[in-house]
Amino acid sequence: MSVDVEKSDRSPAGTPSPPESIKAIPVRHYGRWVAALVVLGVIAALVRAFASGNVNWGAIPEYLFNADILKGLRNTLLITVLSMVIGIVLGVILAVMRQSNNRVTSSVSWFYIWFFRGTPVYVQLFLWFNLGLVFQYIDIMPIYKDEWSDFMTPFLCALLGLGLNEAAYMAEICRAGLNAVDEGQTEAAHALGMSHAKTLRRIVVPQAMRVIVPPTGNEVINMLKTSSLVIAVQYYDLLQAAQNVGRDSGVVVEMLILAAAWYLIATTVLSIGQYYLERYYARGASRQLPPTPLQRAKAKLAGSFHRAGGAA
Amino acid sequence: MTASKSAPAKGSGAPMVKAEGVHKSFGTAHILKGIDLEVAPKEVFCLIGPSGSGKSTFLRCINHLEKINAGRLSVDGELVGYREQNGKLYELRDREVAARRRDIGMVFQRFNLFPHMTAVENIMEAPVQVKGESRASARERATKLLDRVGLKDKAGNYPSQLSGGQQQRVAIARALAMEPKLMLFDEPTSALDPELVGDVLDVMKDLAADGMTMVVVTHEMGFAREVGDSLVFMDDGVVVESGHPREVLGNPRHERTKSFLSKVL
Numbered sequence: 001m002s003v004d005v006e007k008s009d010r011s012p013a014g015t016p017s018p019p020e021s022i023k024a025i026p027v028r029h030y031g032r033w034v035a036a037l038v039v040l041g042v043i044a045a046l047v048r049a050f051a052s053g054n055v056n057w058g059a060i061p062e063y064l065f066n067a068d069i070l071k072g073l074r075n076t077l078l079i080t081v082l083s084m085v086i087g088i089v090l091g092v093i094l095a096v097m098r099q100s101n102n103r104v105t106s107s108v109s110w111f112y113i114w115f116f117r118g119t120p121v122y123v124q125l126f127l128w129f130n131l132g133l134v135f136q137y138i139d140i141m142p143i144y145k146d147e148w149s150d151f152m153t154p155f156l157c158a159l160l161g162l163g164l165n166e167a168a169y170m171a172e173i174c175r176a177g178l179n180a181v182d183e184g185q186t187e188a189a190h191a192l193g194m195s196h197a198k199t200l201r202r203i204v205v206p207q208a209m210r211v212i213v214p215p216t217g218n219e220v221i222n223m224l225k226t227s228s229l230v231i232a233v234q235y236y237d238l239l240q241a242a243q244n245v246g247r248d249s250g251v252v253v254e255m256l257i258l259a260a261a262w263y264l265i266a267t268t269v270l271s272i273g274q275y276y277l278e279r280y281y282a283r284g285a286s287r288q289l290p291p292t293p294l295q296r297a298k299a300k301l302a303g304s305f306h307r308a309g310g311a312a
Numbered sequence: 313m314t315a316s317k318s319a320p321a322k323g324s325g326a327p328m329v330k331a332e333g334v335h336k337s338f339g340t341a342h343i344l345k346g347i348d349l350e351v352a353p354k355e356v357f358c359l360i361g362p363s364g365s366g367k368s369t370f371l372r373c374i375n376h377l378e379k380i381n382a383g384r385l386s387v388d389g390e391l392v393g394y395r396e397q398n399g400k401l402y403e404l405r406d407r408e409v410a411a412r413r414r415d416i417g418m419v420f421q422r423f424n425l426f427p428h429m430t431a432v433e434n435i436m437e438a439p440v441q442v443k444g445e446s447r448a449s450a451r452e453r454a455t456k457l458l459d460r461v462g463l464k465d466k467a468g469n470y471p472s473q474l475s476g477g478q479q480q481r482v483a484i485a486r487a488l489a490m491e492p493k494l495m496l497f498d499e500p501t502s503a504l505d506p507e508l509v510g511d512v513l514d515v516m517k518d519l520a521a522d523g524m525t526m527v528v529v530t531h532e533m534g535f536a537r538e539v540g541d542s543l544v545f546m547d548d549g550v551v552v553e554s555g556h557p558r559e560v561l562g563n564p565r566h567e568r569t570k571s572f573l574s575k576v577l
Contacts, residue, residue: 187377188424188483192438192490193414196406202441206428283428283470 059251060258069255072241073262079158079237080224086163087223088216091170098175109171116168122229125161128152129233158230158237166223173215177208209281217274221267228263238262326389328353328494328525329374333383336369343369345549346383351494351527351542356520358536358557359529361546362572367529368421370546371496374527375416376409387416388493414442417487421499423479425471431458431482432467435489442490450489457485461515477508481515488519495519497528533577537561545569 051057063069097109116124132148139145181204189199228239238259246255279292291299329351336344343366351357359367372378373385376393385392393409394401404412425434435454439445445453458464461481463474471479480500487495497516501509513535520526520539530536536543540557545566553566561577564570 182424184420184422184424185426188418188420188426190377190410191375191413191416191418192486193410193412193442194438195410198441202437203426207426 055257056251056254059249059254060261063245063249063251063255063258064261066245068241068245069238069258069262072236072238073266075236075241076224076227076238077266079155079162079227079230079235080220082159083162083166083227084220084223086159087166087170087219090164090167092174094167094171095174095178098171099178113168113171116165117172121161121165121226122232124165125157125229125232128157128161154230154233154235157233158227158235161233162223162227162230166219169219170216173212173219174208177210177212178204180211181207206281210278213278213281214274217270217277220274221270224266224270225263325353327351328355328388329357329527330386331370331383332385334370334373334380334385335382336366336373336378336380343549344373344380347546347549347551349544349551349554351525353525354523355541356526356528356539358540358543359527359546360531360533360536360543360572361552365546366549367546368498371498371527371529374494374496375413375418377418387412410442414438414490415493417490417492417495419480419483419487419495419497419500421502423471423476423483423503425479425483425486427471430468430470431463431474434471434482435486438486439489454485454489457488458482460488460518461485462511475508476504477511480504480512484512484515484519494525494527497526497530499529499531501530501532531576533561533573545572547572 094109094112097105098113100106129152132152135148137145138148138151185203185207186199189203194202227237230237231240231243234240242255242259243252246252249255276292327350329349331347331349334344334347335342345366347366347370359371361367369378373380374387374392379393390412391401392412393404395404395408396402425431426437429437432451432454435457436447436450439450439453440447455464455467458467461484463478463481463485466474466478466482471482474482480503484500500516501512504512509532513532516526516528516535517539528535528540536557542554543557543560544554545552545560545564545568547568553560553564553569560569561573564573
């Protein structure tokens with residue numbers, strides 16, 4: 001009954017009087033002000049310390065696009081992408097092997113993951129570098145024969161070291177993703193007469209991707225930074241380039257800050273890519289996809305125009 | 313125990329589903345303890361019974377989602393999961409199992425629609441991927457099927473944007489898209505809000521009127537009485553009582569049937 005009364009109260013359409021908003025004195029949050037001041041003070045002190053420190057800030061923009069630095073950056077990106085490709089492909093294979101009914105393949109996969117996840121990647125890189133102690137020649141009979149030390153270039157060391165290590169992590173991520181898909185999905189696909197392979201490809205994997213993509217994005221970002229370890233195998237990456245340039249030009253710290261800046265730029269670009277990829281695989285999972293930052297900005301702009309128009 | 317189905321109400325000829333002494337266990341749990349029954353073509357065959365009685369398991373055996381341990385189970389004259397040659401049984405390859413499943417539609421309690429596809433894509437998926445039908449023709453048929461289940465305007469919606477009842481009707485349309493000769497329903501209305509049950513049952517009644525052979529595991533006694541041609545009451549892995557739905561539901565002979573019906577009716 002009371003609902004009806006309220007409704008009839010509001011319904012007379014002739015009187016468009018919006019309800020008067022409440023006027024009250026808001027609670028003052030003094031604590032927030034104090035905390036903000038303290039934090040700003042600390043930041044200001046840090047900025048001041050760095051600005052007045054013995055750092056030649058001018059050298060950073062000067063060397064930002066230095067040819068050696070750019071070459072290092074290119075190599076870093078290259079090794080990141082290729083290692084991730086190896087990691088993902090091998091990871092998927094290992095994940096499928098791990099789940100197979102064949103005891104041998106599942107044990108091999110388990111052992112691989114156990115070894116490569118259980119030892120530091122830095123140590124693995126050194127091992128690849130020194131594998132020449134075990135194999136003196138590489139001899140793929142009819143195709144290729146060479147001395148191991150010539151075959152195992154720093155690039156290949158870095159690629160194998162990072163890629164094979166990454167595969168162990170990707171295998172676990174993929175396995176978790178495949179397991180996350182409801183069994184009812186497989187049953188429904190089988191009941192429709194779809195084969196195992198088709199069920200995996202059309203039904204299970206697309207849904208597993210929603211679980212796999214976010215941690216894989218993190219892995220890419222991680223890989224970009226971990227790739228700085230390839231200095232162990234003397235691969236010429238961004239960090240190596242920065243150190244070389246710094247040593248030659250007497251701006252060691254400056255070049256380290258510059259390298260950090262490049263790493264930040266690269267990870268930022270990757271994060272943006274990851275956002276859109278996640279959004280793509282979220283389709284169907286949530287009722288409404290969240291707007292992209294671009295759409296949000298447009299909506300905001302349109303909204304402010306509206307308001308301006310209303311005021312005029 | 314034998315489900316003596318004296319005279320099927322509709323259709324005739326060889327049974328669509330025939331079970332002889334079907335046993336199934338999971339580990340040490342003996343779920344089906346010798347099921348004998350026959351489903352005639354064009355018949356609506358209802359399976360009722362308390363939970364854990366094995367009725368869903370039996371349904372899943374029919375399209376080989378579960379493997380039976382003993383007995384013989386055949387659909388339309390062909391053994392489920394095996395090929396018989398010179399008196400020996402040969403296990404079917406996955407590909408052959410898949411091929412037989414094409415002709416058997418299944419509707420699940422929890423719908424199991426593919427969440428990453430829209431309603432119309434869900435229905436098109438199997439005809440395109442399994443039968444190799446062209447996308448255009450599959451889409452056309454899918455749209456018609458959606459119309460048939462009363463969801464013409466929901467073609468572009470993802471399952472998460474549909475109510476439970478709508479999802480289940482899409483799931484029925486998805487199964488029908490393969491033009492099956494037999495439809496299996498595994499408690500199709502048990503996961504639905506009460507006010508949505510009617511829409512799904514209406515679609516099923518419609519299907520029955522069209523002469524589809526249906527095996528329905530259900531708790532909807534009203535549906536069984538109204539639409540069913542025969543009914544089997546299962547308990548503890550055996551068929552306890554069977555006959556015409558009105559007869560079994562109205563005048564149960566067995567104690568266990570009586571006590572079950574007194575709880576659900």
